[in-house]
Amino acid sequence: MPRLALRPFLSLLALVLMPTFAQAGPYDAQFRRFLETEIAPAARTAGVPQSVVTRELSGLTPDTSLPGLGRPDAPEAAPSVNYQSEFRAPARYFRDSQFNALVAQGRRLAKQHAATLARIERETGVPGRIVLAIWARESGYGGAKIPKDALRTLATRAFMGQRRDLFREETVAALQILAEGHISRARMKSSWGGAMGQPQFLPSSFLRHAVDYDGDGRRDIWTSVPDTLASIAHYLKWYGWVAKRDWGYEAVIPQSVSCTNEGPDRGRPISEWVAAGVSRVKDRPFPAHEVPQPGFLLMPAGRYGPAFIATDNFYVLKSYNESDVYALFVGHLADRYGNNTGFVQDWTPIRTRSRGAVRKIQLELEAKGHDVGGADGLIGFKTRRSLGAAQEKAGRKATCWLE
Incomplete structure (x- = not known):
């Protein structure tokens, strides 16, 4: 470089670099030590x-x-805000306008990818309509913006988020994916929670379940539709999807059947539910092949919304997302690809509270001997039936929801 040009160049370089130094965050140095002492050694041990x-x-x-972060030098605190819609009041999660749009697009895609979906169902036993519904819920059939740098997101959560041990492992898994060459770093995008691509897999799920279905030698859940659809189905198969069974059936639950009977640990043959007075909506019979099979009471809003007899496959859907309403959304959307009608029973407006307030109630129930499934601020089936049991003990009608 000519000597006379050196000084202007250095001045320009200083201007370019100055914002970088000025914008350095308060945790950058600590984060660097974290990567060097925890992530890098673990990645090398994993073969990266x-x-x-x-x-x-x-x-x-x-x-x-990112939402839900704490201080890296402080213990993980229980979150006080419900960032995910799956853990709020169910009614808003089932708007007909949303389903109508998803059904129309899903029907078009079902025709477009009919051969691929049929092959996947033959190989895994998972119906194409279930695969389509998860694809819709997770990424709007691949149309949703997934803007985050996956590695940066995962490493940040490992450093200063909740469930840090989990995200340390996921950060290492992300490095393994990059080492295997399935995707470039620039294209390895995730949600703010670190879930990647169209199926929204965490990196460990990618390593275990993602498949190359279009034969190009890469497992590409970011841009390949065949890889995406097959990966979703292989995930469900691995978690135990039972071929030729549905996910569940909307049902009428008489008052004589307490809502405290809800849950996957309180199943009984569907024939026994029928003998107890449970019936399908619109006076339709349960399918004959389902009657001797186990069924499970599902009341995601207690007595304030639709009720269901779920099958084992409902809980396979929950392996994708622990929320009951998530699994119900997927099953319901899958049904609506055929007959686009909503639930027969209505959602009654119900009281909701912050996650912190729910956690306080859970702690009170635990102090009285109830198993709420952990005081995490989320209203799962164990919390719902504990609320119902407390209501019955107090001589009140059990609603299995917050009062």
Whole structure:
């Protein structure tokens, strides 16, 4: 470089670099030590080459804009806000306008990918309509914006989020994916929670369940529709999807059947539910092949909304997302690809509370000997039936919901 040009160049370089130094975050140095002492050694132990570790971790900074973070030097605190819609009041989750749009697009895609979906169902036993419904829920059939740098997001959560041990493992798994060459770092996008691509897999799920279904030698859940659909089905098969069984049936639950009977640990043959007075809506019979099979009472809003007799496959759907209403959404959307009608029973407006307030109630129930499934601020089936049991003990009608 000519000597006379050197000074202007250095001045320009200083202007370019100055914002970088000025914008350094308060945790950058601590984050760098975390990567060097915890993530890098674990990645090398998992077989990630040092060249990949160096390439991907160099210059990485925490994304402190993510929701649900705490201080890296403080214990993990229980979240006080419900960031995910799956854990709020169910009614808003089942708007007809949303289903109508998803059904119309899903029917078109079912025709477009009919051969692929049929092959997947033959190989896994998972119906194409279930695969389509998960694809819809997770990424709007691949149309949703998934903007985050997956590695940065995962490493930030491992450093200063909740469930840090989990996300340390997921950060290492993300480095393994990059080392295997399935996707470039620039294209490895995730949600703010670290779930990647169209099926929204965490990296460990990708390593275990993602498949190359279009034969190009890469497991690409970001841009390949065949890889995406087959990966979803293989995930469900691995978690125990029972071929030729449905996910569940909307049912009328008489007052003589307490809502405290809800849950996957309180199942009984569907024939016994029928003998107790449970019936399908619209006076339709349960399918003959289902009657001797186990069924499970499902009341996601207690007595304030539709009720169901679920099958084992409902709980396979929950392996994708622990929320009852998530699994119900998937099953309901899958049904509506055929007959686009909503639930027969209505959602009654119900009281909701912050996650912190729910956790306080759970702690009170635990102090009285109830098993709420952990005081996490989420109203799962154990919390619902504990609320119902407390209501019955107090001589009140059990609603299995917050009062």
